[in-house]
Amino acid sequence: MLRPLRLLAFAASLRRDSWNKKLLACAANAARADGADIDHAEFAEFDTPLYNADLQESGGFPPGAQEFARRVVAADGFLLASPEYNFSLPGTLKNLLDWASRMRPMPLRGKHGMLLAASTSLVGGIRGLWQLRIPLEGLGVTLYPDMFALAQAHQAFEPDGRLRGREVEERLRKQLHGYLEMGRRLSS
Amino acid sequence: MLRPLRLLAFAASLRRDSWNKKLLACAANAARADGADIDHAEFAEFDTPLYNADLQESGGFPPGAQEFARRVVAADGFLLASPEYNFSLPGTLKNLLDWASRMRPMPLRGKHGMLLAASTSLVGGIRGLWQLRIPLEGLGVTLYPDMFALAQAHQAFEPDGRLRGREVEERLRKQLHGYLEMGRRLSS
Amino acid sequence: MLRPLRLLAFAASLRRDSWNKKLLACAANAARADGADIDHAEFAEFDTPLYNADLQESGGFPPGAQEFARRVVAADGFLLASPEYNFSLPGTLKNLLDWASRMRPMPLRGKHGMLLAASTSLVGGIRGLWQLRIPLEGLGVTLYPDMFALAQAHQAFEPDGRLRGREVEERLRKQLHGYLEMGRRLSS
Amino acid sequence: MLRPLRLLAFAASLRRDSWNKKLLACAANAARADGADIDHAEFAEFDTPLYNADLQESGGFPPGAQEFARRVVAADGFLLASPEYNFSLPGTLKNLLDWASRMRPMPLRGKHGMLLAASTSLVGGIRGLWQLRIPLEGLGVTLYPDMFALAQAHQAFEPDGRLRGREVEERLRKQLHGYLEMGRRLSS
Numbered sequence: 001m002l003r004p005l006r007l008l009a010f011a012a013s014l015r016r017d018s019w020n021k022k023l024l025a026c027a028a029n030a031a032r033a034d035g036a037d038i039d040h041a042e043f044a045e046f047d048t049p050l051y052n053a054d055l056q057e058s059g060g061f062p063p064g065a066q067e068f069a070r071r072v073v074a075a076d077g078f079l080l081a082s083p084e085y086n087f088s089l090p091g092t093l094k095n096l097l098d099w100a101s102r103m104r105p106m107p108l109r110g111k112h113g114m115l116l117a118a119s120t121s122l123v124g125g126i127r128g129l130w131q132l133r134i135p136l137e138g139l140g141v142t143l144y145p146d147m148f149a150l151a152q153a154h155q156a157f158e159p160d161g162r163l164r165g166r167e168v169e170e171r172l173r174k175q176l177h178g179y180l181e182m183g184r185r186l187s188s
Numbered sequence: 189m190l191r192p193l194r195l196l197a198f199a200a201s202l203r204r205d206s207w208n209k210k211l212l213a214c215a216a217n218a219a220r221a222d223g224a225d226i227d228h229a230e231f232a233e234f235d236t237p238l239y240n241a242d243l244q245e246s247g248g249f250p251p252g253a254q255e256f257a258r259r260v261v262a263a264d265g266f267l268l269a270s271p272e273y274n275f276s277l278p279g280t281l282k283n284l285l286d287w288a289s290r291m292r293p294m295p296l297r298g299k300h301g302m303l304l305a306a307s308t309s310l311v312g313g314i315r316g317l318w319q320l321r322i323p324l325e326g327l328g329v330t331l332y333p334d335m336f337a338l339a340q341a342h343q344a345f346e347p348d349g350r351l352r353g354r355e356v357e358e359r360l361r362k363q364l365h366g367y368l369e370m371g372r373r374l375s376s
Numbered sequence: 377m378l379r380p381l382r383l384l385a386f387a388a389s390l391r392r393d394s395w396n397k398k399l400l401a402c403a404a405n406a407a408r409a410d411g412a413d414i415d416h417a418e419f420a421e422f423d424t425p426l427y428n429a430d431l432q433e434s435g436g437f438p439p440g441a442q443e444f445a446r447r448v449v450a451a452d453g454f455l456l457a458s459p460e461y462n463f464s465l466p467g468t469l470k471n472l473l474d475w476a477s478r479m480r481p482m483p484l485r486g487k488h489g490m491l492l493a494a495s496t497s498l499v500g501g502i503r504g505l506w507q508l509r510i511p512l513e514g515l516g517v518t519l520y521p522d523m524f525a526l527a528q529a530h531q532a533f534e535p536d537g538r539l540r541g542r543e544v545e546e547r548l549r550k551q552l553h554g555y556l557e558m559g560r561r562l563s564s
Numbered sequence: 565m566l567r568p569l570r571l572l573a574f575a576a577s578l579r580r581d582s583w584n585k586k587l588l589a590c591a592a593n594a595a596r597a598d599g600a601d602i603d604h605a606e607f608a609e610f611d612t613p614l615y616n617a618d619l620q621e622s623g624g625f626p627p628g629a630q631e632f633a634r635r636v637v638a639a640d641g642f643l644l645a646s647p648e649y650n651f652s653l654p655g656t657l658k659n660l661l662d663w664a665s666r667m668r669p670m671p672l673r674g675k676h677g678m679l680l681a682a683s684t685s686l687v688g689g690i691r692g693l694w695q696l697r698i699p700l701e702g703l704g705v706t707l708y709p710d711m712f713a714l715a716q717a718h719q720a721f722e723p724d725g726r727l728r729g730r731e732v733e734e735r736l737r738k739q740l741h742g743y744l745e746m747g748r749r750l751s752s
Binding site: 429466 | 579580611612614616619651655656699702
């Protein structure tokens, strides 16, 4: 692959001080250092109303869903950090995917991605990511098998935003490298 | 149980001509005929903005989530008909559950429910219901094990809204009866 | 309910020193102290060959599956402690359920149960239990919504087998009591 | 990629007249016609006792698990047709994966695969495949997002074993081609 891999990176959280935003920033930096070209988006840019088929028929797709589609299509794949809400994926993120899934051509089909989660619990949000795989793979996304779950996120960052501890940083770097290698092969 | 079982009944669809609304209406009628007291709600009454923890902290719970909580708390259990979007539950419904899950006391805990789905496909929406069970059970709802999936919904209704065919009507009646029996025991 | 609730209790592990066996023993004791009548079984009593429909047709059901069915039928419900293998339920347990599901009448239908898991990890085996709910509920079992996951099981027991720490013991006792209350209502 | 892609192909069924074996044979033929090198295995070659950690410690890995590992390691990826048992994957297949997951190096890590299912029902076994993805992806397998579900399998084959109907044959051929293209990129 002669050009760098292009990845859309976003965290599926609207709150300002989101652990998933912090984790996503670390992942985006590590991916850049590994040669990827990162389009770092805010979830708020993809703001949509609640999905309603009547709304779609009368008014078409909302600007936030169109912006999401435009950014996905321009990328080879994505880094997505998502909180776990109630043992599953956030309704907000699923609502965006529900809108995007109605577009033709469907923007996610043929893309690849890697999932991450941060959580203040000991479990690290991994159960939510397993539920998130289902609509993404159902929509034709090739997901990197390994997922990065950051437990006890409230103790996991340095004041400057970097991950605390060489071991966890190295784990993220290695996992990202595995995904980037897969992405480069799939997008070449 | 001396008083009738009180059930909140709603379909998780905002569109006007929703197959799930039609199926829910049939289920509500059958439950009434079996002695239940039905509070038939429109999903639009539970309209909420996309979940945002900052919004919750600054502005509290939106009126739609509060209305949902009030109706859930007033009921013993619920009948919930939900479409399947992308092999999972609708983001709209998950977003409502995400709001409700933050309330204290949490309105769904200790309630029971039965899930239904209508779909124009041959599969009938059952995969979405399996994903819907996860947040509901995680929130402490006792779900009736059997679920009612109506396949090929576009051919399943009479012009007056009743289910076409004695067999499918009987299947719904029996399954509802099983749930009502469970509900009466749990709420006595 | 005039008679005590009868529960089959077993841990889905064949190894001798199984954390799930230890946890199951604690749960069985706590359920007895709460008035339940416990049939404590060893998983090895339910030993079956790998499921093969030809084998079933030629030779009928293996003794281990028949024993499982007999014990399930004699009980109102069950306590089941299961390890997590590879983010899902053990193949051994699923194989037993696959045999049992072919019997007519199907022994699990109409029963209720509560799931537990012990694991030496920080996550506690809860992901495996979520996958275990699917075949059990699909087979008509009413599962208590809350599940008991014991993390870091290698540090969780006293030498005499009791759970270490008042807090975790109390959490188990309370959760069991909630299940027993549900079970008594459903089986009355 | 100068050499052909090497795929292990097997159906997770022990019965002689298995719809999944028939479907697997069609898929193996189509993959060969598309240039792949197929190692067609019988599930019975991977026969294992029920997983027991004590057994592993005392006796090592059973011959069936070792044979499975050897064949997986020799391949770039796999075609796996699996029946759905009780809304989930077969216990027999999970038991094999549970054995294989204990081996070091773990034979499945880094492999890729595509899943298929045949069923006599209208649903086609797709729910079982969704549960099968979890342990496979958890073990590091890159799964092709699309899965091939053959509904009403008892009416789906010609007497000579080929799929009945140009449309379904074409659907299988196209989906396989998509997987082979992914596999060639990942294994180059």
